[in-house]
Amino acid sequence: MTSTIPRRLRTPLAVTAAAMLVAVACSAPGAxxxxxxxxxxEDAEGPGDGQEDTPTGEVPDIxxxxxxxxxxxxxxxxxxxxxxxxxxxxxxxxxxxxxxxxxxxxxxxxxxxxxxxxxxxxxxxxxxxxxxxxxxxxxxxxxxxxxxxxxxxxxxxxxxxxxxxxxxxxxxxxxxxxxxxxxxTSSQTTHVLGEYVAEQGYERAVTICNDYAFGHESCGGFANTFTDAGGEVVEQLWNPLGTQDFSTYIAEIQQADPDVVFSEQVGADSVRLVQAWSSFGLTDEIPLFGNDTLLDQSLLRNMGDEAIGLQSIGRFTEGRxxxxxxxxxxxxxxxxxxxxxxxxxxxxxxxxxxxxxxxxxxxxxxxxxxxxxxxxxxxxxxxxxxxxxxxxxxNPIQDVDLRRVERRDDGRLWNVSVETFESVGQFWTYDPDEFLDQPVYSREYQGIE
Amino acid sequence: MSLTTKVKLGLLATGIAAGVALPYLTSPFIIGIVTLALVFGLFAMSIDVLAGFGGLVTVGQAGIFAVAAYGVGYTATHLDGGHVLQVAVGLAAGIAISVIFAIMAMRTSGVYFLMVTLAQGMIVWGLAYRLAPITGAENGLRGILRPPAVSAYWTYYYLVLAIVALAGGLLWIVTRSPVGLALRGLRDGEDRLRMLGYNTAFHKAYVFVLSGLFATIAGILYVYLNQFISPAASEFATSGHGLLMAILGGTGTLVGPLIGAFVIVFAENMLSTYVERWTTLLGAVFVITILFARGGLVGMLSQAWPRVLARFGHPAASGDAGAGSPPGAALDGTAHATSNPHGITTEDDQRSSR
Incomplete structure (x- = not known):
């Protein structure tokens, strides 16, 4: 055991091990x-029988x-x-x-x-x-x-x-x-967006969404109502989760020459897409509309001026x-x-x-x-x-907002409501039985006829 | 019968007795965790056969594991097949993919072998994500029910216990067979083995498929345990986990990976309830294991055993009575000769002669 370690290494190793234990004991700065x-x-309202130091979710105090x-x-x-x-x-x-x-x-x-x-x-x-x-x-x-x-x-x-x-x-x-x-449901909010975008007079859309179930469903909602309202989806791009570089996708979008783009992204992908969108100078050229997660507050915290003015659909609007x-x-x-x-x-x-x-x-x-x-x-x-x-x-029937990113007086970015669509259900204006006869949105089925 | 052998048999008997008695002693949740640890123990053993005995470090074993699980899941959810068919398809899929992987990897070794297996694992992961009609993509396949006879959590636990014990026994026999010897030859001197006329590529492929068979069994047990399969099972992290279990417990020991699996599975599922930064703690344990006990937990115990004997005045180890004095190379040698005749011997000999 200790004897298998050279003597000169023991102290540094012991210190390293101790430091790690200390790191475990204390919380991280973020935490x-x-x-x-x-x-x-839990304490403030709990029975007050000495739970002060119980770690998250400790059982015996139940x-x-x-x-x-x-x-x-x-x-x-x-x-x-x-x-x-x-x-x-x-x-x-x-x-x-x-x-x-x-x-x-x-x-x-x-x-x-x-x-x-x-x-x-x-x-x-x-x-x-x-x-x-x-x-x-x-x-x-x-x-x-x-x-x-x-x-x-x-x-x-x-x-x-x-x-x-x-x-x-x-x-x-x-x-x-x-x-x-x-x-x-993933497609609940994007159903609204597809129809709204078509009503604004946009005719040729490109979609770029994450290549997994949530992306397929979000995108399907948009594509379905957008095409039903007379629009045409000219190209659908599917980027993998964790896409580091959007430049090839941006180039494809430019080549397709749409008059509107819809995107669903989650996590760091959102931040990178929005950054790429701005650095390729598309902000003023092609309108970009996002789903709930593209411009969620959790991501706006990591975005800068490039996000200001971008619009998305969402069921929670912190600036409402x-x-x-x-x-x-x-x-x-x-x-x-x-x-x-x-x-x-x-x-x-x-x-x-x-x-x-x-x-x-x-x-x-x-x-x-x-x-x-x-x-x-x-x-x-x-x-x-x-x-x-x-x-x-x-599933809830709820209000859905078209939102725009603005900067608050305290310098933080947030979404404000541009237009509210009241009492939106998961089937939008479709008949539930007919809707349920269709397969669930996937890469293969996007509701485009 | 030497004392060490007696101790080993005693431990084995205690382990089996504890395993059989467990459902009467503890809660369904703990049994669930123990079952999971047994499944991952088998998975880690399959990695140990390659990495510990053959020096072929694989980081793509989760690919085989997941293919077998998806085979079962697809048959259950899309083909409405009975349980016999489900298991048959799972086994066939797992073995087929093992053969394909083996052919791809048989001519490589060292870091190249590692890279090939990494790629193989990533391919399966990618397909699991992409082939939505077959795998259900990120949402996975649900509703893969266990056969009625083992549908209760404790009956399934006994089934897993029996299969893992049996599989462990088989692997123990394999590693002591001529194939096992050839495997160690591959690790210690592939060139020499080739000079002696062995077809090393064939042997590698053979052992790879054998190891894949046990990963397949683990995959089938896993999918019936969760009654659910998603691409997370095929992630690189799953392969990494298996390898870490083997290293933590002690590579080249078979029982080590099982112990490692218990430590890691329990840390993930129990420790995280009490310590928010359990991942750091687990990391510290890995670092300490690598630095202080390169033979893993099992290696450390079998090294410590002679010293314990010495404490109690057992003649076999009286040479090391002074606790502070560095151990003689001879003592290390004896310790391994009796308790651990394979695996880490060469590595430790090299270290003590350094």
């Missing part, structure tokens, strides 16, 4: 600001009389930043409103899915089997959500998905125990003037020193949804089906995302 509010949230909510969000791995946003939004609601609903405490137990379906599934099992939660909320990624939803549906555990937008979960492959309060939105945005800004992304807004709204449903069943969530019925019946007259209620398939 510093985010972790404590989460615990503070209160048997409380309603336990398992929150699945990735706080490590590639999507950790957005996962943290989810937790922030969720915790902010309980901080503001207190965690006591209908005479019962709401206890949130967070588990990290690490953005991996297998880990997410195990964590869900732990929350259900060992912790004994009454429902699951989250996660972020579609593949994790699908894995968890399928298994928990078998176990008859209510699953609420405010972020996971895979179309078929509330369309062709509905699961009885899975609902999307404050959630959405309604008081419900601005109160939430300012409270979030106070608590976390940044503007809320749609991840935060959806989880915040989902928390309210849960609270109202628990209220409706008088705090008795032991009957999962009755609780889910209560979730279905919740009507939010107003929320940071506007009014919302679930359709008969379990």
């Amino acid at each position: 510093d600001e985010t972790a404590p509010p989460e615990q503070a949230g 209160d048997a009389d409380a309603i336990n909510v398992g929150v699945l969000a990735p706080t490590t791995g590639t999507v950790a930043a957005s996962g943290q946003d989810m937790l922030n939004g969720w915790n902010l609601y309980w901080d503001e409103h207190g965690s006591s609903v209908a005479g019962r405490e709401i206890e949130s137990v967070h588990e990290d899915t690490a953005g991996d379906p297998s880990t997410g599934l195990n964590k869900a099992q732990r929350l259900v089997g060992d912790v004994g939660v009454d429902m699951l909320v989250g996660p972020l990624l579609a593949n994790v959500g699908l894995a968890v939803a399928e298994e928990m549906n078998r176990q008859q555990m209510p699953v609420l998905l405010p972020i996971v937008s895979a179309d078929d979960l509330t369309q062709r492959e509905q699961l009885d125990w899975v609902l999307r309060p404050a959630g959405w 003037e309604a008081p419900a939105t601005q109160e939430f945005v300012n409270a979030y800004l106070d608590a976390y020193d940044e503007l809320p992304s749609y991840y935060a807004a959806a989880m915040y709204t989902a928390a309210r949804w849960v609270a109202e449903a628990v209220e409706a069943v008088d705090g008795d969530v032991s009957d999962g089906e009755a609780f889910l019925d209560a979730v279905r019946d919740v009507q939010l007259d107003d929320s940071p995302m506007g009014p919302m209620s679930l359709d008969e398939y379990g």
Whole structure:
């Protein structure tokens, strides 16, 4: 053991090891600001029996009389930043409103899915089997959500998905125990955009979307309504997730000479596409319209002047003037020193949804089906995302905004509302039965006839 | 029977007894994690056969693992095949892809072998993402149910335990067979082996397919465990995980990768509940393992064993009574001769003679 290490190396190695342990013990600078509010949230309203130092989601403090909510969000791995946003939004609601609903405490137990379906599934099992939660909320990624939803549906555990937008979960492959309060389908917002863009007189569109399910579905929504309203999709480009260099795609777009471009991108791809768009001088030449994620607040934080003036469609607009939105945005800004992304807004709204449903069943969530019925019946007259209620398939009917990026007085970028489309459902203006006879949007099927 | 052998048999018996008793002692969640660790243990063992015994470091094993899992998943979801057909298709797909990979990689070694296997793994990952009609792309394939007889979590656990034990036993026999000897020959001196008239490329391909067979079995067990498969299973990270499990536990030991799998799977699924920065902690463990115990956990234990004996005055190791004194090369030699006759011997001998 130690004897296999040369003597001269032992001290430096011991120091390295010690330093690593210290690094583990202390939080990272980024985590510093985010972790404590989460615990503070549980403390402030909790039973107050000494939870001060419990790490996120420690089990032994579970209160048997409380309603336990398992929150699945990735706080490590590639999507950790957005996962943290989810937790922030969720915790902010309980901080503001207190965690006591209908005479019962709401206890949130967070588990990290690490953005991996297998880990997410195990964590869900732990929350259900060992912790004994009454429902699951989250996660972020579609593949994790699908894995968890399928298994928990078998176990008859209510699953609420405010972020996971895979179309078929509330369309062709509905699961009885899975609902999307404050959630959405990928094509729900882009349906609106396609028709709007066509109505503005644009005729030839090029789409550039990520080559995976979310991209196919977002793009399909746009292509379907754009062509139905008389437009022509002249070319569809599919860039892989993690595209480093958009110059070849930009060149193809220039060659196709469209009069409008639609793009769905997520994460760093959004930042790079917007940068490339500006540095190739296309900002003033070809109008670019994005989906929810292209210009989400979580990405605007990393963008500069190149994003100003770009338009996108979205179900959460941080610059929406309604008081419900601005109160939430300012409270979030106070608590976390940044503007809320749609991840935060959806989880915040989902928390309210849960609270109202628990209220409706008088705090008795032991009957999962009755609780889910209560979730279905919740009507939010107003929320940071506007009014919302679930359709008969379990997906929200909600307001969708056309948004434009502007710079605030404090120097931050945000989206402001240009036009609001009220009460948009997942099938847009199509007949649900006819819509469901079509296959789900994919690379092969984009709704273009 | 030497004392070390007795200890080993004792540990083995304890391990089996604990494995059988486990479902009566703990929760479904823990059983789920243990089952996952067993599956990844088998996967890591399949990597160990190549990397530990043959010195052929593969970073594309997840490709084979995933192809087998997708074979099962596709048959279950698209063809509505019965479980026998599902497993048959999974096995056939896994073995077929192993043969193809083996032919591609058989003439390379060292870093070139590593690059070829890396490419192979990435190809499978890319296809898993792209071939949406077959793989369901990023959303994966869902609803791959277990056979009714093993649908309960604990019956499935026993099945996995039995198969992993059996597969581990088979691998143990293989590594001690002439094939295993040739494999070690490949690692220690491929040129010499070729000079002696061995067809080294053939042997590599043979062992590659053999290793692929066990990765295939692990893949099939994995898909029935999760009842779900997505491209995440074919990612480079999965291959990397398997390799790390083998290194952490001790390459060239077979039981090491299993132990490594337990450590890593438990860290991922349990530690993360309590420590937000569990990845850093795991990283520190890797660094410490590489620096302080290059034989992995198993290597470290088998080195420490003679010293424990010495503490208690056992004659076999009395030479090392002074704890602070550097160990004699002879002692290291004996330790390996009795407890670890293969694998890390050469490496450690080189180190002690340095």
